[in-house]
Each structure stands twice: as C-alpha cells, then as structure tokens.
Amino acid sequence: MAAIDTDEDDFEVDAEDLDNTPVAESDSERLSLLVNDLHVTYRVFGAKKVGHGPAKKQTALQKFLSRGASQQGVREVKAVRGISFSARHGESIGIIGVNGSGKSTLLRAIAGLIPPASGSVYVAGDPALLGVNAVLMGDLSGERNIMIGGLALGLTQQQVKDRYQDVVDFAEIGEFVNLPMKSYSSGMGARLRFAISASAVPDILMIDEALSTGDAGFRAKSKARINEVRESAGTVFLVSHSLATVKSMCERVLWVHKGQLVMDGPADEVCKHYKKFVNETKKLAEERAAEK
Numbered sequence: 001m002a003a004i005d006t007d008e009d010d011f012e013v014d015a016e017d018l019d020n021t022p023v024a025e026s027d028s029e030r031l032s033l034l035v036n037d038l039h040v041t042y043r044v045f046g047a048k049k050v051g052h053g054p055a056k057k058q059t060a061l062q063k064f065l066s067r068g069a070s071q072q073g074v075r076e077v078k079a080v081r082g083i084s085f086s087a088r089h090g091e092s093i094g095i096i097g098v099n100g101s102g103k104s105t106l107l108r109a110i111a112g113l114i115p116p117a118s119g120s121v122y123v124a125g126d127p128a129l130l131g132v133n134a135v136l137m138g139d140l141s142g143e144r145n146i147m148i149g150g151l152a153l154g155l156t157q158q159q160v161k162d163r164y165q166d167v168v169d170f171a172e173i174g175e176f177v178n179l180p181m182k183s184y185s186s187g188m189g190a191r192l193r194f195a196i197s198a199s200a201v202p203d204i205l206m207i208d209e210a211l212s213t214g215d216a217g218f219r220a221k222s223k224a225r226i227n228e229v230r231e232s233a234g235t236v237f238l239v240s241h242s243l244a245t246v247k248s249m250c251e252r253v254l255w256v257h258k259g260q261l262v263m264d265g266p267a268d269e270v271c272k273h274y275k276k277f278v279n280e281t282k283k284l285a286e287e288r289a290a291e292k
C-alpha cells in the first residue's frame with residue numbers, strides 16, 4: 001500500500017463523495033475497514049471549576065449546564081489529523097508511534113467510541129463488536145465486567161455465561177474475578193480486558209498495549225487468539241511500543257506521528273525507519289542537553 005501524503009491538510013472531504021467512489025473493484029469484497037481523511041479533535045475544558053468532586057455524581061442536566069459555564073476555557077487538541085487507509089479481512093496491522101502521537105485515539109475512532117471531527121470510518125461487519133474497553137467499569141467486579149463486556153460485544157447473556165469460565169481461565173485472574181477491577185494490577189486488568197474482547201470472534205479485534213503487560217505465557221496465548229481471529233477472516237489491530245511484538249504479530253505496520261500517517265507498509269521496513277527516527281531524535285535531544 002502506498003504511503004499517504006501527510007502534508008495534505010484537507011478538511012473538505014465529505015462522506016457523500018465517498019459513497020459514490022467505488023473502492024478498487026477486485027478488492028472491495030475483502031475490505032474490512034476504510035478510514036478516509038479522519039480528523040479527531042478533543043475539546044479540553046480548562047482547569048475551571050466545573051462544580052463536582054471526583055466522587056460526586058452529576059445528573060445529565062448538571063453536566064450540560066456546567067459544560068456551558070466552562071466554555072471559555074476550551075482548548076482543542078487535534079489528535080488525529082487526516083489519516084486514510086484501508087484494511088482487509090485476515091490482515092494483522094501494527095500501529096506504532098511515540099507517546100501522544102494519536103494511536104489510541106485512532107483506534108477509539110475506528111471503534112466508534114469518539115466521533116470524528118471530519119472524515120469517515122467505514123466498517124464491514126458489526127461495529128458493536130469493537131472496543132470493549134470503553135464499557136468496563138473499575139468499580140464493578142471482574143464477573144460483572146465480563147457480562148457487560150460480553151453484551152457489548154454482541155453476545156447474548158447465555159453465551160456470556162457459557163464462555164465465562166473460559167474468560168476467567170484465559171485471563172488467569174482466579175479469585176480476583178470477585179473483586180472490583182480497580183483493585184487489579186495493570187497486568188491483570190489488561191489480561192481480563194483482552195480475555196473479554198477475545199470471548200467473541202469479532203470482525204475487528206483491537207489491542208492497545210495489552211500484550212506488553214503480559215508475561216511470555218500470556219503473550220503466546222494472545223498470539224494464538226490473534227491468529228484465530230485472522231483465520232476467521234477478521235482484521236487485527238495491535239498498538240504496541242514493542243517493535244519486536246509488532247514485528248512478530250503483524251505483517252503490515254502504520255506509523256503515526258502527530259496525528260498523521262507517516263508510513264504504511266511491510267512491518268520490517270516501517271519498524272526500521274521508525275527505529276532510525278527514534279534514535280535520531282534521542283541523539284538530537286542528548287546533543288541539545290550537552291550544549292546547555
């Protein structure tokens with residue numbers, strides 16, 4: 001796939017144009033995802049008082065009113081700025097980039113959890129199968145979260161019950177399943193989230209960093225699970241800071257920087273360029289520090 005022109009800053013593509021644009025005929029059947037000039041902007045409300053403490057719940061009306069009140073302090077963060085790519089069934093795609101480059105935001109937008117400022121995301125299959133993390137709640141037990149997550153993935157209650165023990169076993173959390181998720185170590189939380197998202201065979205499986213927190217045994221199981229999804233013609237996205245993990249699990253990699261796609265190509269090639277970039281940036285920073 002060709003690298004995307006990252007200099008382009010076109011905010012004017014609209015969805016209607018795309019509907020009439022046939023995707024390359026021979027490939028259209030195998031496309032699972034089409035991301036077209038996607039822009040995602042966060043609105044950060046200034047440190048102004050919004051009138052609630054962390055433990056206090058607000059009604060929808062209170063939230064609405066307090067949003068209006070803090071409108072002056074709004075700052076926009078353009079987290080994704082014009083990303084386009086397509087993915088096919090059976091593909092496993094790594095997403096790499098430095099901290100804050102927009103990887104998680106891109107995944108969340110693909111999952112439909114945050115609306116794009118402009119551009120579009122077309123998903124073949126059921127978008128409800130995406131992004132289980134958003135619905136899980138730290139105050140609830142692992143057991144309750146397995147149910148909530150399973151339902152969010154489109155499973156029936158009975159299906160979740162049938163798969164419950166498999167999820168607990170896969171996550172290796174044992175008795176902790178009865179405790180609130182917020183009491184889990186980050187590795188345990190990541191394992192449970194992954195086990196829940198793997199309890200259905202989704203059209204698109206998205207993994208954000210989860211694997212880097214697991215031990216070797218868990219990584220091997222995750223890898224097997226990823227292969228299963230791919231064999232059932234799903235698409236896998238894997239965000240990770242470990243280039244070794246990305247290279248071992250993905251044949252294709254997207255490199256995201258400052259919300260734009262710098263490179264899209266074979267894993268080895270993209271990782272090589274990214275590594276060079278990271279090393280050069282590090283060297284520059286060291287030189288600057290030495291000058292001071």
Ligand SMILES: Nc1ncnc2c1ncn2[C@@H]1O[C@H](COP(=O)(O)OP(=O)(O)OP(=O)(O)O)[C@@H](O)[C@H]1O
Nearest residue numbers: 042044077079097098099100101102103104105106
């Ligand atoms: N909920 C949010 N509200 C406001 N800004 C956000 C929010 N989430 C992320 N951002 C900002 O959007 C940009 C992209 O963040 P994102 O989390 O997508 O990066 P990332 O590539 O996943 O980083 P990391 O490697 O650290 O996980 C950053 O500038 C970040 O500060």
Ligand SMILES: [Mg+2]
Nearest residue numbers: 103104105208
């Ligand atoms: Mg992230």
